[in-house]
Amino acid sequence: MLHGAGDGHWLFMLDRAAGPAPTSLGDSHQWPEAVLMDGSATSAIGLHLPTLRVSLCRDLMGQRRLVYARIPGGLVVASGEHILRAHPAISDELDDGYLAAFLAGLSPAPTETIYRDIHQIPAGAQLHLDATGERQVQTRLEPDHAWRGMSDEQIVDRFGQLLHSSVERACRGAARVGISLSAGLDSSSIAAIAGRRRPDTLTVTQGLPGYPEIDESTLAAELARSLGMHHHNFPADQLLPFADAELHPICPDHPVQSPFRPWKEVNYRAMAAAGVDVCLDGGFADDLFAGDVEWVVNAIRFRRWGVLREQLAYLLSREGLSAMIQNTAVRRPLSRLFGRVKLHSDRLDWLRPNYRRLIEHRMDAEIRQFRDFPRPQQCMRLLGSTAAFDASAEQWYATRHGLEHRQPFRDHQLTRWCLSLPADLFTRQGQRKWLL
Numbered sequence: 001m002l003h004g005a006g007d008g009h010w011l012f013m014l015d016r017a018a019g020p021a022p023t024s025l026g027d028s029h030q031w032p033e034a035v036l037m038d039g040s041a042t043s044a045i046g047l048h049l050p051t052l053r054v055s056l057c058r059d060l061m062g063q064r065r066l067v068y069a070r071i072p073g074g075l076v077v078a079s080g081e082h083i084l085r086a087h088p089a090i091s092d093e094l095d096d097g098y099l100a101a102f103l104a105g106l107s108p109a110p111t112e113t114i115y116r117d118i119h120q121i122p123a124g125a126q127l128h129l130d131a132t133g134e135r136q137v138q139t140r141l142e143p144d145h146a147w148r149g150m151s152d153e154q155i156v157d158r159f160g161q162l163l164h165s166s167v168e169r170a171c172r173g174a175a176r177v178g179i180s181l182s183a184g185l186d187s188s189s190i191a192a193i194a195g196r197r198r199p200d201t202l203t204v205t206q207g208l209p210g211y212p213e214i215d216e217s218t219l220a221a222e223l224a225r226s227l228g229m230h231h232h233n234f235p236a237d238q239l240l241p242f243a244d245a246e247l248h249p250i251c252p253d254h255p256v257q258s259p260f261r262p263w264k265e266v267n268y269r270a271m272a273a274a275g276v277d278v279c280l281d282g283g284f285a286d287d288l289f290a291g292d293v294e295w296v297v298n299a300i301r302f303r304r305w306g307v308l309r310e311q312l313a314y315l316l317s318r319e320g321l322s323a324m325i326q327n328t329a330v331r332r333p334l335s336r337l338f339g340r341v342k343l344h345s346d347r348l349d350w351l352r353p354n355y356r357r358l359i360e361h362r363m364d365a366e367i368r369q370f371r372d373f374p375r376p377q378q379c380m381r382l383l384g385s386t387a388a389f390d391a392s393a394e395q396w397y398a399t400r401h402g403l404e405h406r407q408p409f410r411d412h413q414l415t416r417w418c419l420s421l422p423a424d425l426f427t428r429q430g431q432r433k434w435l436l
Helices: 033-034 096-103 143-150 152-171 186-197 217-226 261-273 295-301 305-319 321-324 328-337 344-350 353-369 376-383 385-399 412-420
Strands: 002-004 011-018 041-049 053-058 065-071 073-079 125-130 133-138 177-180 203-207 230-235 278-280 403-405
Touching: 002 217, 011 385, 053 073, 096 125, 096 353, 143 152, 152 177, 152 278, 152 412, 177 186, 186 217, 186 278, 203 217, 203 261, 217 230, 230 261, 261 385, 295 305, 353 376, 376 385, 376 412
Parallel strands: 177 203, 177 278, 203 230, 278 403
Antiparallel strands: 002 011, 011 041, 041 053, 053 125, 065 073, 125 133
């Protein structure tokens, strides 16, 4: 999408989800904020014609890829590394630092890609470049402390409002919505909300009839019928993830083969054939909610003594004193409180000392940026470069079939709220995702 500013001095190029464009385009000071906070996946390039100053902007949750490379006398910008590699002046030499972090299961630096000459715009960043150099402005999520004045019931209600708003935004501009539906809480919640306003929604389930103990297709079909939705099921266990014809990555910018590509291929093909143009799934929710080993630390930190007593009494009645003490949901947080658990992953130990020091220093800096959240390490993991790449890679794959892929749980307002809450709201009396 191209937009010319009112004064004729700016040219804006947008790669964005369907729906109304940000209203403040045309103002060189306001358009990056409008893109970042619009609520949909957007990346943008602004060119100031008189000075040839270039401004690059990527959405807050990193759902749109935006990479660039400097060449003699110029700059090349694209939505993926594979596009830039076609330029003869851009080398395809691999970046050692990126590979070291990625293969150790850690987030690479926000500006790194797998190629040394190609850099990415971090999620939520504005990069301004001209002949004299470059300047980056980073927008980050800040914690929402409004929950501290609320009862748990009010917190749950607020979560429900945010989830409803996020699903509605995700459906915005769609001719027909498709949902990748399992029998789990995440996609089921999205289907229940979307189906109220869009009865023609198509749900697609990957069945596993050859493995009845984990096959969710029957439950998913019953759920779709109860919501009045159309349902399509395909037997995913008949697909061969590592067949010779499928030995290619999920997207050309990703260094690792994805065993799920054949499943995604059938899923998106079925949606496209049914006239779906926007597909939703429950992705990101598993990572968004806190794990069951955090609630003790959070309860003590926020002085939620009533919740702490209830949880410990529940564990005591269910397991007994000895088992409760050995429970990882109690023992590990207590060890962390006494400084016996390292904050960083043991996967750092897999790296050579020079890479270990480099990545550990960067992780420390990123964690400090999220120090006001209850779980800084979770924030770093969810808002880092790996999470942003996963989002944009899925978008690339859906685009192959003419679809727009959106994840309602990957919404900056909902994400901010969930990451601000104490962990006991996510796991309570043995119920994971109690909040949901």
